[in-house]
Amino acid sequence: MAESDNIVVETAEKIFADLADPQTVNNDKKDSWQAPLWQALSEAGLPLAWVPDDLGGSGASLADGFALLNAAGRFAVAVPLAETMLAGWLLAQAKIASPEGEMTVLPASPKDRITRDADGALSGRARGVPFAKAAKHFAVLAHGKDGASIALVDASKARIETGLNVGYDHSDTVTLNKVQPVTVKPAPDGFDQTTMMLMGGVARSLQIAGALESMLDISVRYSNERVAFEKKISKFQAVQHNLARLAGESAAALAAATSAADAIANAKSFDDAVYLEAASAKIRCAEAAEKGGAIAHQVHGAIGFTLEHILHRYSLRALAWRDDFGSESHWAVELGKLIANRGADELWPLVASR
Amino acid sequence: MTAALRFDPIRLPEKCEQLRKEVRAFLAEEIAAGTFDPHKPNREDTDAPEFSRRVGAKGWLGMTWPKKYGGQERSFLERYVVTEEMRVANAPTRRFFVADRQSGPVLIKYAPEHIKMDILPRICRGEICFAIGMSEPNSGSDLFAAKTRATKTDGGYLINGTKIWTSSAHIADYMIAIFRTSQPTNENRRHGLTQFLVKMKQPGIQVNPIGQITGQYEFNEVVFTDFFVPDDHVLGEVDGAWKQATSELAYERSGPERFLETYYVLTELVRAVGPNPDTRSAEGIGRLVAQLHTMRRMSVSVAGMLQAGKEPVVEASIVKDIGTVWEQQLPHRVRDLAAFVEETATNRETLERQLDFAIKTAPKLTIQGGTTEVLRGIIARGLGLR
Ligand SMILES: Cc1cc2nc3c(=O)[nH]c(=O)nc-3n(C[C@H](O)[C@H](O)[C@H](O)COP(=O)(O)OP(=O)(O)OC[C@H]3O[C@@H](n4cnc5c(N)ncnc54)[C@H](O)[C@@H]3O)c2cc1C
Numbered sequence: 104m105a106e107s108d109n110i111v112v113e114t115a116e117k118i119f120a121d122l123a124d125p126q127t128v129n130n131d132k133k134d135s136w137q138a139p140l141w142q143a144l145s146e147a148g149l150p151l152a153w154v155p156d157d158l159g160g161s162g163a164s165l166a167d168g169f170a171l172l173n174a175a176g177r178f179a180v181a182v183p184l185a186e187t188m189l190a191g192w193l194l195a196q197a198k199i200a201s202p203e204g205e206m207t208v209l210p211a212s213p214k215d216r217i218t219r220d221a222d223g224a225l226s227g228r229a230r231g232v233p234f235a236k237a238a239k240h241f242a243v244l245a246h247g248k249d250g251a252s253i254a255l256v257d258a259s260k261a262r263i264e265t266g267l268n269v270g271y272d273h274s275d276t277v278t279l280n281k282v283q284p285v286t287v288k289p290a291p292d293g294f295d296q297t298t299m300m301l302m303g304g305v306a307r308s309l310q311i312a313g314a315l316e317s318m319l320d321i322s323v324r325y326s327n328e329r330v331a332f333e334k335k336i337s338k339f340q341a342v343q344h345n346l347a348r349l350a351g352e353s354a355a356a357l358a359a360a361t362s363a364a365d366a367i368a369n370a371k372s373f374d375d376a377v378y379l380e381a382a383s384a385k386i387r388c389a390e391a392a393e394k395g396g397a398i399a400h401q402v403h404g405a406i407g408f409t410l411e412h413i414l415h416r417y418s419l420r421a422l423a424w425r426d427d428f429g430s431e432s433h434w435a436v437e438l439g440k441l442i443a444n445r446g447a448d449e450l451w452p453l454v455a456s457r
Numbered sequence: 458m459t460a461a462l463r464f465d466p467i468r469l470p471e472k473c474e475q476l477r478k479e480v481r482a483f484l485a486e487e488i489a490a491g492t493f494d495p496h497k498p499n500r501e502d503t504d505a506p507e508f509s510r511r512v513g514a515k516g517w518l519g520m521t522w523p524k525k526y527g528g529q530e531r532s533f534l535e536r537y538v539v540t541e542e543m544r545v546a547n548a549p550t551r552r553f554f555v556a557d558r559q560s561g562p563v564l565i566k567y568a569p570e571h572i573k574m575d576i577l578p579r580i581c582r583g584e585i586c587f588a589i590g591m592s593e594p595n596s597g598s599d600l601f602a603a604k605t606r607a608t609k610t611d612g613g614y615l616i617n618g619t620k621i622w623t624s625s626a627h628i629a630d631y632m633i634a635i636f637r638t639s640q641p642t643n644e645n646r647r648h649g650l651t652q653f654l655v656k657m658k659q660p661g662i663q664v665n666p667i668g669q670i671t672g673q674y675e676f677n678e679v680v681f682t683d684f685f686v687p688d689d690h691v692l693g694e695v696d697g698a699w700k701q702a703t704s705e706l707a708y709e710r711s712g713p714e715r716f717l718e719t720y721y722v723l724t725e726l727v728r729a730v731g732p733n734p735d736t737r738s739a740e741g742i743g744r745l746v747a748q749l750h751t752m753r754r755m756s757v758s759v760a761g762m763l764q765a766g767k768e769p770v771v772e773a774s775i776v777k778d779i780g781t782v783w784e785q786q787l788p789h790r791v792r793d794l795a796a797f798v799e800e801t802a803t804n805r806e807t808l809e810r811q812l813d814f815a816i817k818t819a820p821k822l823t824i825q826g827g828t829t830e831v832l833r834g835i836i837a838r839g840l841g842l843r
Contacts, residue, residue, distance in 0.1 A: 338843070344833040347837050351775045434743065457754065
């Protein structure tokens, strides 16, 4: 695992190691680790890392927050940390203070739309909302006659149909039926649903990259322990080549995700260059989750297919994260349209501008 | 714990962007003057001596080398920008790119001063061409199997044997080659190879062209018969070439030329589908661009590490592995996507001609400069598996 050189990440890694060790978590059938973990994260100010002090958060930089998400991916953390961070960030865009407790954002899919009536009430349906069931509040991006607005909504006002994603985490359908928000304010100029999807997509990319780093790590370790035909399986060239490919997928995911995070952290606006970075990260990380996850399972043999083993905590979650905030198919179509629209002669200049 | 693979999001500094504009302007002038056609990668006249000299005159060869050798003492990242712009434009770089990328740096490290003063400025002026003499008929991936002998004689060595697949040997003025100076030892299979500077176009060397499946002639068989190399043409340690050769690999393997060789078909596909692609084309293009962008960010990241004086051998091997597999698949993916391009697309013929060539080029991409299997072995070593 990459060593952290950043105080936010160091703090988080210590908490994860103490309270969310994947093996302990995996053995705990009653999920009794969740409450202490959330409490420790909250006390350290991590869920509201992206919220400025004056809005109730801890005011970490975008860059530090992104690094934190990557670390959370390395531990396959299954509490709504990323979701609360995104919600806090979204609310802060409209200078809305964040409440305490778990939050999530909606919509979580580019195709869903929440609308805002003339009287301010919100309506609409959002599918695949991560951790909606666990959230006390929702940060909502809504559209009305006078453009986009951002709202804080009490979760108890919504109808929630629970569901589970491929990784066994909550992924719920949230329906708002003329719900009056706690607070609602106009979104900043130019901020729209695409902006939010790109930001959410980069968060998921960093988590996927982190999960792949851990999959590489445990796969290499396992190959150096498991003996077959009187040799460690790591000595078989076919296994070595599989692991080299996993390293490549993990490296590609990490490079794409950290590059996109760096682009957003230093950008003035979500322009075409940021779009290229963020969409590419989601596409490439999703591809890496598929290819890399398959190799990690191959190397682990049957043991990795059991519930007892921790591999699925990373592999299934990485696969599930592909679906949030736009799948790779969605972003590939959108990015392809953007490229085609700008024209062939603009392709290389755009790529080279990053 | 495995060694952490890092690909920090290095950005090219502002002065690189200025340089990029200069390179683009230069290439646009060359294209306008008819030096080369950027849409036609399969030309026969890739050996363009005048073009080389003009690139040299711009100060874009040996850019990172000391000024006393004709270099510019510019950064590795600036060189990166020049390389990728040349590659994307399909410029005829064959005559100078080996010397610029590899041979010059080897000479700077291992050649005696008077040879550096003689040869390096000529490389920088774009006057001379280099070849790399590593492979032999029974020694490719397994370099230690090299048999071509250098036998000590008065004032130098006599060379006997055959090199093969030597790119550009037919136009090269010099070759940097490894020859066997003694037998491997029991403890060290890698012992006994020495690096030499060979002056081509002399008696005792015969260069026989070998045709390639693309229809081009790029590599050769090079036969040495009692060919004399003087003592001061030994590069570095006698019997110690292996160490020297491996440290160059990061430079050879991670550059933009390792994923952009078939890039032109992607641009042409975007042109062919036009501004309003159907879903299938849009998705295909989007994925390819995302993959390209990711690889380039990895490659720039390695360039940044090299600039910082690191030796990212594993990272460079990852970039070459992923990059060459990608550039090999690219023409096939573009072919898939082009199947439904309208008959009326104005560049349809160009695209088809390019695909024809790129598909023929593709098989070599994962072989040249170290095969995929060999690279994965290096990565596995880096992961602590061997
Ligand atoms: C276009 C082109 C240009 C080239 N230019 C030059 C040049 O300028 N100078 C030069 O010196 N060489 C050059 N080469 C040669 C190139 O470096 C060799 O082709 C390459 O190193 C492979 O060697 P080989 O062809 O002998 O294949 P082999 O070594 O015979 O390999 C055949 C197959 O076996 C696999 N293999 C071999 N050993 C192992 C192993 N231990 N584990 C797993 N798999 C293995 C290889 O990966 C490959 O798939 C060029 C090659 C090409 C295609």
